[in-house]
Amino acid sequence: MTALCETADAPIAPRALKRRLRHAERRRNLLFAALIGPLAFFVLASFIVPIASLLGKSIDNPEVHGNLPQTLALLEDWSGDALPDDATFASLAHELTQAAGTPAVANIAKRLNREQPGTRTLVMRTARGLPLPEGTPAREGLIQLDARWGETQTWHLLRNAGGAFTGFYLLSAVDRTVDADGNIVASPPEEAVxxxxxxxxxxxxxxxxxxxxxxxxxxxxxxxxxxxxxxxxxxxxxxxxxxxxxxxxxxxxxxxxxxxxxxxxxxxxxxxxxxxxxxxxxxxxxxxxxxxxxxxxxxxxxxxxxxxxxxxxxxxxxxxxxxxxxxxxxxxxxxxxxxxxxxxxxxxxxxxxxxxxxxxxxxxxxxxxxxxxxxxxxxxxxxxxxxxxxxxxxxxxxxxxxxxxxxxxxxxxxxx
Missing domain, CATH: 1.10.3720.10 (MetI-like)
Incomplete structure (x- = not known):
């Protein structure tokens, strides 16, 4: 200890010794960080980031949420007991008209069809019939294109599938689904694989x-x-x-x-x-x-x-x-x-x-x-x-x- 605390002329003050020890410890930590830095970056880029991205995709739900934002915003205040108001019908007709002829319509149809088989034809038939003739009310026009727009179940399905994140895929991976009341139940036997x-x-x-x-x-x-x-x-x-x-x-x-x-x-x-x-x-x-x-x-x-x-x-x-x-x-x-x-x-x-x-x-x-x-x-x-x-x-x-x-x-x- 004497050799550490003394120099050729005078002893080193305890405070100065602590400062030197902290400086040496910091230098050693920086050296270790420089040695393991390339490996840490490689593990982060090739392992951690892909796994995090994979976990994110299992709950990501962009198909409906990203293509029908105005309609989903209006459905947030919908009671669910009767059909939505005319503004919601008009918003859906407008957004589907803008998406017609683009991959967005196919993505919406595919996402809804995963929730309920057969819904793909509903979206694609509606998109082909848009835009509505001038002066036609959106409610009557959409129901004429497909009668299912006149059912509250269809709008419930659209609202449930429109969140930014969803547990649908994770539940499906363990043969579970969400019923009309929002309860997690077992999937039908023909789908439970x-x-x-x-x-x-x-x-x-x-x-x-x-x-x-x-x-x-x-x-x-x-x-x-x-x-x-x-x-x-x-x-x-x-x-x-x-x-x-x-x-x-x-x-x-x-x-x-x-x-x-x-x-x-x-x-x-x-x-x-x-x-x-x-x-x-x-x-x-x-x-x-x-x-x-x-x-x-x-x-x-x-x-x-x-x-x-x-x-x-x-x-x-x-x-x-x-x-x-x-x-x-x-x-x-x-x-x-x-x-x-x-x-x-x-x-x-x-x-x-x-x-x-x-x-x-x-x-x-x-x-x-x-x-x-x-x-x-x-x-x-x-x-x-x-x-x-x-x-x-x-x-x-x-x-x-x-x-x-x-x-x-x-x-x-x-x-x-």
Missing amino acids: YLDVLKRTFVMSIVVTAVCLLLGFPLAYLMATLPARHANLLMILVLLPFWTSVLVRVAAWIVLLQNEGLINQLLMWTGVTEAPVQMLFNRFGVYVAMVHILLPFMVLPLYSVMKGIPPAYLRAAVSLGCPPLRSFWRVYFPLTLPGIGAGALLVFILCMGYYITPALLGGPNDQMISYFIAFYTNQTVNWGMASALSVVLLAATLVLYGFYVRYLGTPNTDAR
Whole structure:
């Protein structure tokens, strides 16, 4: 302390020393910020911003709100018991006339049709009939174009779909909707599909994760106990699938599993089966290909944890009279739980987002939630529904990660 507080001439005052220490701490923090700044910017630009944008699109509702602002403003004071006043009819006729012939009409029609099927024809027929003949009252003119403008239900639908933000997509992603009274209720059975898809995604991910764990645990244990030369050879074999693309591996399984493929030919040649076994375009083919692709993601975390467990623990337990199998279960296995948790979490999350393998090897009842996200993104261009399903998938992932951090994130030290 004396060396810090003294110079060659005189001691440094405590206040000056504190100032110098704060200055040194500030310089060190600025240096750290400069070092991690590029990485932080990259994560922000490529990860945080896209996710935030995705979350925003799941509740964004611009189609009606942005194209019929005056009509929606008038509907805010509407009681809902009878038809709106003439000013509201005139405003709707005016705004639809301005939007006629532009993509805005199609966007309005598509958004309303999502709330109630069949409404698209209402909007498009009305837009084609506008502008109204001069001197025709807007109320009578719109009802003549389509009688549904004379029903209060249509105006309720327009007002409900006209908010700047909506929970429609998020509710639809969990098979829920809002009834005429504003209550959240279950979707009709013919429209309730997403909970079944989410359940199927969870079940398939659990099965693939369990199979990867059953196959990967003994392999990782063998690699951790073998000499380095043999363990390195096994490591090369484990990493071998990474050297080819997913499409190539899926195509290879198609060749192997098809009715005239090598596996069926081998089964019939050995007399195990008399006819080809259907292994493609069903759940079995999806499981086989996904386990083959994701097995390394289970083996590597397990191997890294097992490699750090001293072999002396098992020898000490056996020398104290504990049987080998019980020693393994009571001493070694608890120490591998962080590796099991990390591998299972990694494999499960990757399974949840799989798209190519089920699409190529599975049937209609084997598609996972990522298939529907791609469908709404690429084919129907329904960004709201695609974003809502992505939010559900992200929420499930965060729940799993929280479970891992809470129960499997730290080693179990009781066995030590």
